Amino acid sequence: PGPHDANDIAGKTVGIVGAGRIGRAFAQMAGAGFGAHVIAYSPHTPPAELMQIGIEPVADLMELMARADVVSVHSVLNDETRGLIGAKELAAMKPSAIILNVARGAVIDEAALVRALLEGRIAGAGLDVYSQEPLMLEGHPLSPLFGMDNVILLPHLTFFTHEAMERLELETLARCREVLAGRPVTVKSPDPRLRAQTTGVRFEG
Incomplete structure (x- = not known):
């Protein structure tokens, strides 16, 4: 062209x-x-x-x-x-x-x-x-x-930034702490289908 x-x-x-x-x-x-x-x-x-x-x-x-x-x-x-x-x-x-x-x-x-x-x-x-x-x-x-x-x-890699990987690691650690403390695990999703089929967790978003 x-x-x-x-x-x-x-x-x-x-x-x-x-x-x-x-x-x-x-x-x-x-x-x-x-x-x-x-x-x-x-x-x-x-x-x-x-x-x-x-x-x-x-x-x-x-x-x-x-x-x-x-x-x-x-x-x-x-x-x-x-x-x-x-x-x-x-x-x-x-x-x-x-x-x-x-x-x-x-x-x-x-x-x-x-x-x-x-x-x-x-x-x-x-x-x-x-x-x-x-x-x-x-x-x-x-x-x-x-x-x-x-x-x-494009390679479907826009989320591979230093900041995104740091957020992912921190979120994973936070979920592990919730499990170890016996608290409901936080799921950050507004998807109503996920909410309808998932129990025992706490939704955000």
Whole structure:
């Protein structure tokens, strides 16, 4: 690509799949920060909640895939979302659209994504997560994407900072002290599914 082959997202439509905490933070950057129109497919989020923060809720994933200039995936991985974006959904995208996955690799059918990119049916992709990690140059489902000018592959390592590792060690020690003192172990998660299936612990967040 030439030095001026990039595009602004101002005035474009950014589609978010999964408008949780991270998805909403990204929406804020894309919308208020860069002037994009943000739509979201987030079936477990009340539409009014999204509209209050400037996101247009979309009830149908196929509609989002067809409308968005940028599709950004932020869903959790579970039985409902595994393979959520497959060949049919990718085929609905504009030829000029790109897809980003910063959620979990298996939310997207990676074989279908490779085909869509190799055949030039979508403009590009940016991936930070993979169904098999670590990513490898050979013998990996996404190995064919290495060297493509329109694909950015990141190593899913943004949390490996000195400060993050120190926090992890301190949190682990704190949980060990709780066990040794006979106190309920603290779990820092707002996930309602985890709360519903876990007992004998203390939730924060």
